[in-house]
Amino acid sequence: MLRHLIGLPKPSSWNHPVISKTSCSRLFSSSIPNPYLTLGTTLKNILPDGSEIRDILLFDPAKEEMLTVSDKTFPQELVESRQIGSTRGWGIFSNDHDRSLCISDLYNPLASKSNPTMVPLPSLAAVHSNQANVVWNVAMSSSPGDEDCVVAIKFLGRQLSLCRPHSDIRWTNVGEILVEKLENLENSNLTYSKRERRFYLPGPGGNSLYSWDLHLKKNKSLKLHELLFRDLPELDDSEWKLLGWCCRTEHLVESVSSGERFLVKWYMYAQRFFSPSHEGTNYTTRRFMVFREKTMTEGRYMYYTEDIGDVCIFLSMSEAFCVQASSCPGLKPNSIYFIGHGFGIYNLSDTTIHHFQAPEGAPTSFKDPYWLPPSCI
Structure with a gap:
């Protein structure tokens, strides 16, 4: 998965060869509860105070068309910052000059157009770790308006930092406390369990889970949860061998409505390419x-399944989430909506992938490919 480098330009996140253009585009309607993908913005005006007026471009996966949230005010503080993560529809923004952070609902299509909410966070300058330059993903226990809200940032490597925006003046660096146990969690994706009020990280290979409660300052110990797998899929030996060569990430996803949890293993294979000007690796x-x-x-116990019922799972650079397809018209149940190494819908029942097409007017590459959860969850 692509991640953000603090202080360095961000790489493009969507340049997939199967994506072509369609002519679908419409203005955003607040009556639509579906998830959306952030595509970017278009500048319309620069104001004297340094703020900007921009249109926000979103992708509706249910209708496969682009939406425009017009005339959104970007305060100067956010103009000078960039998004490094997303959780529960809130963005985490970083200023590269002083490493200050804030939480904002800037890209939430239902939020105020003229006055987006901004909640300051302690600066990353106080995080004394050479691993705090690359943000892997972020998670949050609740809305930042709640007094007890806890924000967690997972960096590339074993650095994990947490804080309470309304009471903490600095980050609590879990990686420094639990350095030995976190050394194999470089690529783990952080998530929050509302059911258990704990942050979770899948262990190496997805064979275990590590968790922390919300009272880290009083209880700095982590819990290790060994996982027992059952009903593994019946695949040919050649397929298992190929999967063994694949790169893999693990994502723990919890349903907000039912509390049901799923562990998702995402397999990607690498192909080297060479040209007269450069060489690199494509992941599919x-x-x-x-x-x-x-x-x-x-x-x-973790039971393999090809049937998650009415649920659809959303994976991107934001914290993973799932929704009931029946509550969001047009979504396909028993599917995974993903962007990263490809952009499309994975059907769990027949393992096929439907690749999305880019709507007319959409940017050719994305800086912030985040799924935003719907208002219905």
Whole structure:
């Protein structure tokens, strides 16, 4: 997955050869509760105070068309910052000059157009770690308007930092406390469990889970949860061998409505390419595997499944989430909506991928490919 480099230009995140142009585009309607993908913005005006008026471009995966949220005010503080993460529809923004941070609902299509909410966070300058330059992903326990809200940032490597925006003046650096146990979690994706009020990180290979409660300053110990896997898919030996060569990321996803949890394993294979001017590696999604969690007296079991019912899962650079397809018209149940190494819908029942087409007027590459959860969750 592509990640943000603090102080360095961000790489393009969508330049996929299967994507072509369509002519679908419309203005945003507040009555539509679907998830959206952030595509970028177009500048319309620069105001004397340094703020800007921009149109926000969103992608509607249900209708496969672009939406425009027109005339959104970008305060100067956010004009001079860039987004480094997204969780629960809120963006985390970083100023590269002083490493100051803030949370904002800037890209939320239902938020105020003229006065976006901004909640300051402690500066990253106080995070004394050479691993705090690359943000992997972020998670948040609740809305930043809540007094007890906890924000967590997972950096590339074993650095994990947490803070309470309304009471902390600096970050609590979990990576410095638990350095030995976190050394193999470089590519783990952070998520928050509302059901258990804990932050979770999948362990190496997705065979375990690490978790922290919301009272880290009083209880700095982490919990290790060993996972027991059942009903693995019946695949040919050649397919298992190919999957063994693939890169893989793990994502723990929890349903807000039911509390049901899934562990998603995302397999990507790499292909080297060479040209007269440069060489590199292309990553392509091979498949996903989904495991449904069942907690028993013997431990936590993960059962492989190709049927998650009415649920659809959303994976991107933001914190993973899932929604009920029936509550968001047009979404396909039993599917994974993903952007990263490809952009499309993965059907769990037949393992096929439907690749999205880029609407007319959409940018050819994305800086911030974040799924925003719908208002209905």
